[in-house]
Amino acid sequence: MGSGKWGLTTAAMALACACACVVLASPGTAHASPAPTPTRTPAATPKPVSNKDIEAVRKKLDKLYHEAAVATDAYNAAEEKTQKQSTEIVELAQQIVKGQARLDTLKDRAGAAARAQYRGGGLPPEARLWLSDDPQDFLDGTGRVRQGQHATKGLLDEMARTQQDLRQYAKDASAQWRKLEADREARAEAKKKIKQRISAAEKLEAQLEKKEKERLAKLEEEAAHQAQSAWLGSGVLADIKSDASEQGKKAVKYATDQIGKPYEWGAEGPKTFDCSGLTSQAWAVAGRPIPRTSQQQWRQLRHVDIRDMRPGDLIIYFDDASHVGMYIGDGAIVHAPRPGRTVTIAGAGSMQILGVVRPDAQAGPSSTGAANEAGRRHE
Structure with missing residues (x-):
């Protein structure tokens, strides 16, 4: 390629640049402003937590865990009571079953005695004496009748006592059931309180940074050490x-x-x-x-x-x-x-x-x- 052709190309490029400059400089032509340099806001430095604040957290945690301990004792006491009452209700139920079986047996025996008396007839003793061929046999029979009457009376008394026992068993079982339900409610309330206090304590501890937790542990250790030293010092x-x-x-x-x-x-x-x-x-x-x-x-x-x-x-x-x-x-x-x-x-x-x-x-x-x-x- 000759020097003439190179000079033409160079001239064309120069002309194009000149035209572009004219266009950019023409009045009314829009152009972008230089972008502003972004400024960085310095990150806020977290306010250090003072020992006084950590001590307040320690006391708050002590209070929450103490309340949880009190509620735990209430829960354990209610749990022990419900177990005892459940056992007593089972025992009372067993007594009721045994008593009802005993009552059924006594009723059968009383019915048999009544039927035997009916079969013996309803004649008064004087009439049976006159109609008897053997007065001695009659007297022996009378003795047996009297024994039977005493036995029947004893049977009826035992039935009355058994029925009374059954009523008492049922009354005791009902009372134990009411206590059981009350202690179940107390246990549920104590459980709710335990969870609330422990959850609040855990949430409070979770808000602390690692270094703050270390300081908290140190304060707890110091408080325990001071108390132990005072105790030993006595x-x-x-x-x-x-x-x-x-x-x-x-x-x-x-x-x-x-x-x-x-x-x-x-x-x-x-x-x-x-x-x-x-x-x-x-x-x-x-x-x-x-x-x-x-x-x-x-x-x-x-x-x-x-x-x-x-x-x-x-x-x-x-x-x-x-x-x-x-x-x-x-x-x-x-x-x-x-x-x-x-x-x-x-x-x-x-x-x-x-x-x-x-x-x-x-x-x-x-x-x-x-x-x-x-x-x-x-x-």
Whole structure:
């Protein structure tokens, strides 16, 4: 290609560019404005949660889990009552069946006696004496008749007593049924409250960041440590020197063997436990059945002075007796703390002590007042 042709092409390109410039520069011609440079809004820095806020969360969680524990005791008590009432209703039903069978038998015997009397005729004794060929035989027969009359009267009395028993059985069964329904309603209400409190606590914990949860755990640990230190500082541990009974040793072994198993309200093992489920099951295995709930354990078991405490004894916590742990010695307890936790060892004085109870037969001296005083000093 010659230089002339190249020069023509170059000229054409220059002309085209010139025309394009004229068109773009013509008045009235629309053209796009330069796009503005986007500006970034800096992300808001989350406000740090203060220790005061975390402490408020800790107290709120303590309150929710405490209310759940109280409701759990109510649920367990209602559950125990419904089981007992169901058993009593079954026993009453069996008594009613037996009583009705007995009544049917008595009615048959009374009917047979009435038919025999009818076949003997309705003549008065004087007429039968005159018509008898053998007066002695008549007198013997009269004696038998009188015996029969006494037997018939006894039969009728027994029928009346059986009917009365049946009416009483039916009345008792009806009363037990009403109690059963009331306790079922109480159990359902307690179950609802438990779930509400645990759900609220879990929701509150879920709102915390990882670091906040760590700080919360640290605060809980510090609070327990301070309470335990104050309890030990009272000198109480120096006076606790009693050895466990044989049953107490068995109970402690069972309870400590459960360490690491999850807490579950209403559970008595073998895989999960609540606080009183652990202690009641431990003592059942040791051969000493005790009440199911911590409140019943506090009311029904023998109280001992906290300074006379020995391994296997139960320490009841809080004014409403809503928590229980088993003393294992050296100022420690084994207990099932709350939902989300496992059976563990903790300081015996890490919570507010109400008093101490002793389940086994070798109970020793009772001192309810001293036990309560120890709890008040720890508040």
